[in-house]
Amino acid sequence: MYGRAYCHLCEEMAGALRRLGVAFEEIDVDADPRLDELYGADVPVLVRGEVELCRHRLTPEAIRQLS
Numbered sequence: 673m674y675g676r677a678y679c680h681l682c683e684e685m686a687g688a689l690r691r692l693g694v695a696f697e698e699i700d701v702d703a704d705p706r707l708d709e710l711y712g713a714d715v716p717v718l719v720r721g722e723v724e725l726c727r728h729r730l731t732p733e734a735i736r737q738l739s
Contacts, residue, residue: 673685673686673689673696673697673698673699673716673717673718673719674699674701674707674711674715674716674717674718674719675698675699675700675701675715675716675717676700676701676702676715677700677702679715679716681715681716681728681729682698682715682716684729684730685716685718685729685730686698686716688730689718689730692735692738694738696718701715714727714728715727715728716728718730718734720737720738723737725737725738
């Protein structure tokens with residue numbers, strides 16, 4: 673999951689993933705200028721491999737793809 677500190681949407685998505693028991697890595701876009709340029713304020717972004725599953729809110733479709 674691409675996100676940043678102090679982002680309420682990032683915290684919500686991370687919390688939802690934890691409640692679902694989904695293992696994930698949080699990647700801080702502010703730690704990498706390339707990621708910051710790519711995502712800017714458009715976080716969180718949940719990816720699996722190279723495939724984007726959702727942005728901003730965890731969707732039922734993304735949850736199905738994680739199963």
